[in-house]
Amino acid sequence: MLKENKAFIKDKKWFSIVHFYFKYATTSYFFSPIKCFIGFFVILLVLNMWLITHSVDYFVVPSCVCVGMIRNTTQLFFLQLKQYRESCLHARIKYIKKTLAPYIGFMLSNLLINIIIILLTLGNAFIYKSQRDLLGNINWFYFIFGILLLWLLLISMAYSLYIYSRNLLASYCISITFYIFAVYYLGCAYPYYVIKEYAFIDNAMYFFPPKYIVNVVQASYVNATDLYFVFYKSNKSISVDYGMGHNIWYPILISIGFILLLSFLTILKWKINNIKAQSNFININSIKNIQDKYQKKIAQCLTIDEVNIIHNNFKENFENKTSK
Structure with a gap:
């Protein structure tokens, strides 16, 4: 039995375990037609349908980038963690139970998947002249920094939901709800300036942690570092006011706070679970x-x-x- 366990990973070193789970997570994603369809194709389909029917849209591209990340880093990533726990793969590899290496491998795999969807979304968008014209106006520092913070926030949300979950199916439904909120109320299904017209919806979304950093990504795409942007559509002036003190660092700092808090709670719970597991193991041996x-x-x-x-x-x- 011990030989069968060691067959999964020949080397017990931390890096080997990370590599094993990185490969496991990546191949299981790309060999799943359903995951590829809803993780890539659906996002790109929505993007193209919107850009074909609207000659100029300032926010659909960053919104699609963020929604694609939310799809892949909450719903699909949580589904992968759920399948990992249900497969009991960790139980068949005896010496990895007390290390974070498997979860680091999952994170790196998810990062690669998100980089691919971001590049595909931007590459697809810049096929259209209306989006190429915006290239020179993008604030790339805040755009890339915002995307990185969004990924860290989504990863911390997914892991906290996973490790505190007693009912994985119910938690998976919550992860789907995250995606639905992002699609409909963060500027993908409907333009963000339309959402802003409904104050009760906009105010309610302040309780949705990704909102803050998603707004940063959207604002940086049009270089609105004061979180205020005005454009013209059909000879009509439309203003988009993200609020938050008109200082782009306010939502950034709030998002960093969420990341630190969720990461702390997740690692704390993981350590408590390990202490309990070790105590049970000693008790059984006694x-x-x-x-x-x-x-x-x-x-x-x-x-x-x-x-x-x-x-x-x-x-x-x-x-x-x-x-x-």
Whole structure:
């Protein structure tokens, strides 16, 4: 049995474990037609349909980039974690139970997938002249920085949802809800300036952590570092006011706060779970040792009184161990 466990990973080094899970996660994603369809094709289909029907749109491209990341880093990434737990793969590889290496491998795989969807989305968008004309106006520093923070936030949300979850199916439904909120209320299904007209929806979205950094990505795409942008459509002036003090660093700092908080809570829970697992493992071994000693002593007994004395001692020790 031990040889079969070691067959999964020949080298026990941390990097080898990360590489194994990176390869496992990446191949399982790209060999799944469903994941590729909803993770890539649907996003690109929405993008092309919108750009074909609207000659100029300032926000659909960054919105599609963010929605694609949310799809791949909450719903599909959480689904992958769910399948990992249900497959009990970690239980078949004995020496990785106490390391974060598998989760680092999953993260790196997800990062690669997101880089691909971002490049495909931008490459597809710049086929259209209306989007190529915007190239010179993009604030690339805030755009790339915002995308990186969004990925870190989504990863921390997915892991916290996963590690605190007792019902994986219910948590998976929550991850789908995250995606639906992003599509409909962050500027993909409907333009963001339309969402802003409904104050109750816009105010409610402040409770949705990705909103802050998604707004940064959208604003940086039109170089609106003051979070205020005006454009003309059908000879009508349309203003987009993201609010938040008209300072792009406010939503950035809020997002960093969310990342640190969720990461801390996730690692804390992971450590608590490991301590409990280690305690249970020691307790089981202690009980097994008591049972072995009990059987040996019973075999050496010559009278019924000796058996009763040993039995009572065993019962007392067993109760003490199991009560800890």
